[in-house]
Amino acid sequence: MRQHSTLSTMTEFELIHRFFSGLDFGPSTRLGIGDDAAILDIPPAHSLVVSVDSANEHTHFSELTLPEVVAYRSIASAISDLAAMGATPIGMTLALSLSEQDPLWLRSFSEGVTKAVYAFGCPLVGGDTTKGPLSISVTVMGTVPQGFGLKRSGATVGDLICVSSSLGDAAAGLQLELGTLFAEEHPSCSDYLLDRWSYPQPRLALGSDLLNSATACIDISDGFLADLGHLLQQSGVGAQINEAAIPISAELISVVGRAQALQLALSGGEDYELCFTLPSSVAVPEGCSVVGQIVATMGIRGLTNTPVRTGFQHF
Amino acid sequence: MRQHSTLSTMTEFELIHRFFSGLDFGPSTRLGIGDDAAILDIPPAHSLVVSVDSANEHTHFSELTLPEVVAYRSIASAISDLAAMGATPIGMTLALSLSEQDPLWLRSFSEGVTKAVYAFGCPLVGGDTTKGPLSISVTVMGTVPQGFGLKRSGATVGDLICVSSSLGDAAAGLQLELGTLFAEEHPSCSDYLLDRWSYPQPRLALGSDLLNSATACIDISDGFLADLGHLLQQSGVGAQINEAAIPISAELISVVGRAQALQLALSGGEDYELCFTLPSSVAVPEGCSVVGQIVATMGIRGLTNTPVRTGFQHF
Structure with missing residues (x-):
């Protein structure tokens, strides 16, 4: 140096x-x-x-x-x-x-x-x-x-699509941080969301546990749909999503309402949670949610609305 | 990523x-x-x-x-x-x-x-x-x-101080690049110096060869004296320099004259050559020069003038 x-x-x-x-x-x-x-x-x-x-x-x-x-x-x-x-x-x-x-x-x-x-x-x-x-x-x-390491490729038809913890919190936290969202009536929710943006907790223990079971894995930094898209593309498969199963925190719903919370969860970004696929025979790790299943047809299905991109633009 | x-x-x-x-x-x-x-x-x-x-x-x-x-x-x-x-x-x-x-x-x-x-x-x-x-x-x-790796510490009294190739070329090359030095009468020398700045050649093969012989090593990026100073400090020793032995290219002398060439060689920086110490029993690698010897008394001796810092200031 x-x-x-x-x-x-x-x-x-x-x-x-x-x-x-x-x-x-x-x-x-x-x-x-x-x-x-x-x-x-x-x-x-x-x-x-x-x-x-x-x-x-x-x-x-x-x-x-x-x-x-x-x-x-x-x-x-x-x-x-x-x-x-x-x-x-x-x-x-x-x-x-x-x-x-x-x-x-x-x-x-x-x-x-x-x-x-x-x-x-x-x-x-x-x-x-x-x-x-x-x-x-x-x-x-x-x-x-040696010989291990979770890749984005490897997801196969029938695999469960899982995410660690709730999504969208960090994106709302960023809006609170930037002053484009206000939550005076919900001070404790606001603190929680700001904390989720300020101090993300990378899922190291979970990743390590998944080494023997997950077929594919990616971290969610650009939003669930965008990052799931990378995983699907590299695995050459599609996804059937169960929108109602997307984990969303009560704090996020309190501050922005259910509809906006779903938008943030789908495409807000900044979450640093893991999105991974598991053979359906494998037990889902504690704290994680099954949000869909891998299908043969490329693309993402099961969404009621086309989500709006809310993360920041790099260029 | x-x-x-x-x-x-x-x-x-x-x-x-x-x-x-x-x-x-x-x-x-x-x-x-x-x-x-x-x-x-x-x-x-x-x-x-x-x-x-x-x-x-x-x-x-x-x-x-x-x-x-x-x-x-x-x-x-x-x-x-x-x-x-x-x-x-x-x-x-x-x-x-x-x-x-x-x-x-x-x-x-x-x-x-x-x-x-x-x-x-x-x-x-x-x-x-x-x-x-x-x-x-x-x-x-x-x-x-395992167990190897050239460090800045380890130079001992009596060791020879060596450098790879000539010093100061890159510092002059930078001045040519920035337009603060002109060398119209010496186009081939100018090309050489610019090339030395633009395309430094890290001494990977030499470093690897030195693994079994050098007692200490550092790369010269901030100027020979500054980087030798780091090596001496971490080794807890001093240096007696033979100023006349500092390797300076004919091209550098042609463009800036001998006095300025020495200044650039001592403290111009940007060289990315190696400065290393060898027990006196070890053969000096081809292309390298012995420019002094390690002594017990801290500090650097043997310079006729206090060199002027010519490298850029970071802050």
Whole structure:
């Protein structure tokens, strides 16, 4: 990793060192931050799983988003890709672009990093801090037993389509965060929805449990229908959806009503839950819902209305 | 990795797919781009080596830099960290932030990526494209035999201090690129220096050869003195430098004269050569120069002038 040697950048490094020096590296880390690269051990008979996710100000969060939440969400969204592969995290790198030094911003940001490191058991093993518009890019690494790993392909006719937990909460949370939705009459619901957006909980344990049973898996970041569409496309199959079985939280219905809640659940995005397919003989994991079944005919059937895209546009 | 599902982002993905679909994945890649994450195999009895490097427009390159060069340099600078560890590349992820879709820009950029993938034998196994100010963040992964890996610590008194190839060329190349240096009378020298900046050649083979012999190693990205300083600090030793032995190319001397050439060689930065220490009993690898010796007293001695910092300021 690039080292910075001028007086002003020493201050930057001192700050980062101060905020991140307390973090544990974990048993896989043979050499952590502080050299040209980190060295990690991979358990015998395991493969490396790797994914990258970025978040940019004005696109993925606003200037009003707490730096702690910016950090936590950036890491959680990347970790969610590991969960969708059934992988166990071993480490991550973080590229942070900052337009100016702001110790308070950095402190809050580092608290989000720390929270995520411990929540997901994923040490920060490398970083690069550069000058530029605010942007965070996280590469996560994990492991799966050799020959394993949940893919988007593999869903077969008759499989059950399942999702973990309720959908749409995070999309509503984002609208609350951006101030485009108000929920004064429902303060506790509002807190719940904001929390679901701010602190997504990647389903690592579930992904790991599914390694031996699921035929296909994807994480829901762009909305249930869009991500199910990717899974169907790569598996070469279609889906019959039972709209009434889509899990929606009471909090979401309280704040936006049932019709809008369904729209958000179908296509709001930002959920970081898993969508997976199971042979019908397999027991559905606790907390998960069966929302449909795989059919031979391509496409998605069973929806009463064509859903409106409500997630953000990238370009 | 996040998937984008709107019509406009389909175009973005189609473009990227078109430009990158011809790339080989290499034997370590069990599952490449196209799922939530990639799956890579690590050779038995090897550890994973990982590093991240970012480049932002206006900080690390200008709006006049060829997109191909932006891509190649971004990847080469990250790969150089693998070289400095003695690691063999197995794959990389690339996070690209773009403010707008520009097919010609993307085509040139993808050509730089392709060139780098083949030059360094490092497949692109994951990516994320987001909307935002132009920025490239590359995480590289490689392997070393378990228990090996060149570190910055380990240099001991009496060790020879060596560098690979000539220094300062890339710093002059950057000045030519930015138009702050002119070399009309020396067109071939100018081409050489520009090339040294545009297409750095990370010393992967050398790093690998040094695994059994070097006591410490670092790549020179911030300038020889700054990076030697990191090595000395982490090894707890000092250096006696033989200024006359610093390797400087005839091309650099032709363009800027001997005095300025030495300044650039000592602290220009951007070189991506290796600085390493060897027990005096070990033969110096071909193409490398001995520029000093490790001494017990901290600090760097033997310079006739205090060098002026000429590299860019990050903050």
